[in-house]
Amino acid sequence: MQISVVIPTCNRKERLLSLLQDLDRSTYPVVEVIIIDSGDDKLLPADYSAFTNLKIQYNSSEKSVCIQRNTGIKIASATWIFLCDDDIGIPVDYLEKLVMHLKAHPEAGAASGLWMEKQKDEWRATHPVRSARELLWKYIFQLGIWGEINCKSNLLTHKIKQYYKQKGNHISKAGWPVNTDFNGDYVVCPVYSLGASLVRKEWLLHSPFDEVLDRHGIGDNYGVAVDFPTGIHIVSNTFVYHHLEPANRLKRSLQYYRRVLALDYFIGTKRSLTGIKRKRLLWSLTGNMISFILSGNGIMVRATYTAMMKILFRKNPYYAAKRTKNKMTEPVL
Numbered sequence: 001m002q003i004s005v006v007i008p009t010c011n012r013k014e015r016l017l018s019l020l021q022d023l024d025r026s027t028y029p030v031v032e033v034i035i036i037d038s039g040d041d042k043l044l045p046a047d048y049s050a051f052t053n054l055k056i057q058y059n060s061s062e063k064s065v066c067i068q069r070n071t072g073i074k075i076a077s078a079t080w081i082f083l084c085d086d087d088i089g090i091p092v093d094y095l096e097k098l099v100m101h102l103k104a105h106p107e108a109g110a111a112s113g114l115w116m117e118k119q120k121d122e123w124r125a126t127h128p129v130r131s132a133r134e135l136l137w138k139y140i141f142q143l144g145i146w147g148e149i150n151c152k153s154n155l156l157t158h159k160i161k162q163y164y165k166q167k168g169n170h171i172s173k174a175g176w177p178v179n180t181d182f183n184g185d186y187v188v189c190p191v192y193s194l195g196a197s198l199v200r201k202e203w204l205l206h207s208p209f210d211e212v213l214d215r216h217g218i219g220d221n222y223g224v225a226v227d228f229p230t231g232i233h234i235v236s237n238t239f240v241y242h243h244l245e246p247a248n249r250l251k252r253s254l255q256y257y258r259r260v261l262a263l264d265y266f267i268g269t270k271r272s273l274t275g276i277k278r279k280r281l282l283w284s285l286t287g288n289m290i291s292f293i294l295s296g297n298g299i300m301v302r303a304t305y306t307a308m309m310k311i312l313f314r315k316n317p318y319y320a321a322k323r324t325k326n327k328m329t330e331p332v333l
Contacts, residue, residue, distance in 0.1 A: 286308075
């Protein structure tokens with residue numbers, strides 16, 4: 001199985017070099033590493049000449065992670081693409097384990113290890129639901145869940161747990177990813193991070209990253225994954241560390257705002273999401289709004305309200321950009 005690595009990057013030189021070091025040590029060889037750099041702090045040949053196991057193609061690009069990824073995918077020579085964010089840490093046997101899984105499951109066309117982020121000084125891949133109140137709230141408002149349901153059972157929560165168990169990993173009626181099953185050697189999710197995923201090139205050409213989205217690509221993985229022929233296999237015996245590099249990272253409120261607008265945009269443009277209605281998305285945002293009000297988070301209240309008004313009155317700037325065939329827009333609060 002031949003693999004091309006595609007890395008979009010922007011002014012994260014030290015993180016990028018750390019990632020290249022991880023790839024250079026990989027127990028599974030790659031055909032090439034394609035770096036698409038939109039930053040000002042460029043790598044020099046001397047910076048990456050030490051990585052003797054890597055054939056590196058270094059290219060410049062305008063600032064848009066979706067354009068950068070699509071560019072790298074198109075020029076890649078291998079039939080499998082390792083989509084790779086620039087701020088992750090990869091174990092030496094990561095690719096080897098993904099390849100072994102894909103060979104054992106030829107029906108799969110996309111695989112990832114667990115996506116680990118630091119939560120209160122602990123690396124975790126999920127955000128479990130720990131209280132009956134939280135479970136009930138997410139169920140009523142059809143909100144997303146990204147972790148196991150670990151709250152105590154009573155008459156009401158037992159029925160809700162059974163509902164989620166029967167549904168498995170799915171997309172809620174409001175359009176949010178619901179990944180609650182992480183048991184077994186692997187699970188299949190309809191949407192998962194693609195920042196460390198091995199994907200068939202033909203799948204990515206058929207479902208490219210949408211270049212209408214903002215230059216940070218907020219929500220981009222969702223729009224790609226929902227059009228995959230099958231879901232993404234999440235392999236439980238391997239993982240990557242997502243370091244959440246602060247350089248070029250938007251504030252949480254703006255990330256959330258743009259993610260909501262991206263979801264609304266995909267609901268209106270993706271055939272695979274035709275069963276999801278905007279009124280249900282707005283209902284879920286009502287639940288978020290109430291939560292933010294109760295917690296006194298005025299910034300997130302404003303972000304939610306602004307997004308709801310854009311959706312309700314059909315003023316989502318991503319639709320306007322699509323109509324005028326602009327490559328990219330930057331929604332602001």
